[in-house]
Amino acid sequence: MRPRFDPVGTASRRAALRVLDAVLRRGQPIETGLARAGDGLAPADRGLAHAIAAEALRWLADLDTLIDRATRQRLPDDAKARFALRIALVQALRLGTPPHAAIATVLPLVDGGPRKLVHGVFGALMRGGAALPELPTLPAEVAVRWQQAHGAAMVEAARAAIAAPPPVDLTLADPAATDEWATRLSGISLMPGHVRLPAGADVPALPGFADGGWWVQDLAAGIPARLLGAGGGHVLDLCAAPGGKTMQLAAAGWDVTAVDISEQRLVRLRENLDRTRQSATLVAADVARWTPDTSADAVLIDAPCSATGIFRRHPDVLHRAHPRLIEETAALQTSILSRAADWVRPGGRIVYAVCSLEPVEGEGQLARFLGSRDDYAIEPITADELPAGIMPRDDGTLRTLPAMLGDQGRIDGFFIARLRRRP
Template identity: 65%
Template structure:
């Protein structure tokens, strides 16, 4: 930032860098956050840049429609002027920034560019007393794909789900203390070991955080470990385990856990989470596809790397980064990982496969392909194993769609299948 640059411009520059990283480079928003906001010294400025970028991504189709309605010649999708207008309009129409501040802090970013065009388009939109649609629209490719896969109801529910960040779900170290923590935290519970809180406040300042009584984990993400039940000292392998929510669930449920992940950085976070929760597991860096199947375990959980389209409520950038080609490649990778994971299961043992994806190719497609394995049979998940309001499908698998738990704040999109190895 120069000495003559108006206050707030650097924050909007960082927001534009974040959007460029997601929309042009295909990077996850969180992965780009550090470098894009490096020039911002204050934490609140970094947070605001993140909020602006997130709101643009949450409402991108609607913002672009407004921009296009006010231009005689369509701006290219990667034009700097379009990025600047997205940032200004998202602030003025969704984040409560005064219109004059929203435009004044992006115009300096147009040095050498069409400042008059940006100012004129912004003014034309704002003079029309325009409001953004409620709920927001989905990207056309996403809407088409989800309507085909899940029907118009699920796609419309996804629009409502993306309208605002979701509530906060906590998994408890001691499920027997569920109602105690509901009362202490002022939340609600949908299952033993679960508390749901309204969004707001600082999580690390809540009662029980410092002592590791609970950890943040969307209720859908808790399902794969939940359907493994009590461990009673048996051995479980948690693959692709970081940052450790499922590892902690399994350890708290009495499993002797081995947790592996490819990323040593993410494993460091897993170790920190285990230490805070006063839980133990053997933690080691490993590539699922590079390991030899020894030793073998009573239970193996594979929450596989995926498109992550199921977590669009909290990470709207996934809707703008994932392509059909990427989904197909990920499904092939997941199928290979599931076959490898199966080699670690003892005779009579359990294998759970899960993805936080809303793409049937990554969930049902991979599970259906694996279901023909001779050594394994489907092990249907029962309603009583699941939180209130989530029920298994006809095949005994769990598919959490947009709209699930909608009356109490919703849930991430998820798929879970369970298999049993023959004796």
């Protein structure tokens, strides 16, 4: 019997299957899964594997609805046949892959298994004119949770946000040059020090990348460091990597100590600092155990969280951030915030931020903290510190939601609070 040779392109589909398995069965981030599954692939194949997996995760509920309608007996969630059909369908229905190529490159993934089933279900769906809805359907438990927290309109906005590739946001080393950079890069500015480009921009090829004139950072992610204003003192940037906020603070004149638990991530941070010609002291440490030598004028806490606020760029979080994970990260945030509060000199400030849409990680953390520390109070965020179209809440905190800036590319979901320690 002659050996079977896989069609060209099968390797990237096999990697995509492994990435989906890593996310959906083992709860790993898509980048972690790809680092292992994509080992040895050419860059183009690795990129395709990522694109297939990410798009399948965006549309997972709707892909599964199509599959279930075409099968007499429901396939288990972790069945390889279901994974293969998801990959074939998302290629044909979202990525523009010809149906014959989409199915030919996934059938080897079920060798020794239900090839006829996969081929038959896919063929029936294609002949029947299968189509996905206009907007993706969020995982049911996510939709319920977000509707309870933020309302039905927010859920619809989240569906619209995840359906379209997000824009590319750049933070500028010199905010005074905003108009110049917006012109050079053919972008728009929503606030000083920021330029927004269309989705898919080839970042390394853009003017200013090699010279360190800017770095990629979502508009919402750039707000926390801006709230500390111009430097002149010592600031602790906790959980700092990959370093966007560290570079902002350094460019604003702060003496920055950047702390992160991952030495590998700090290597990337050092590279970013070198490229942008900024300086900071880097410390590899677990902030839940580490203690600084002296108090600081300010502390920026970009706390570890469920990351549900960045779902449009990282759709895997919708499938990984289950209630248990959210509870675990909330407990870690409580520990970090409690410890960091003692590292701020009297009169100094804390900016607490999470890229999460879960109230327990944002509003709940703030309420708990203020209930236990009468030496801290909210220092209200003002409208003139924020992008046009974004307003602080009545209590002086900020909650960004996917409905905001809907006509200008939207914004990631964050909770941000600025606190001042009483003198």
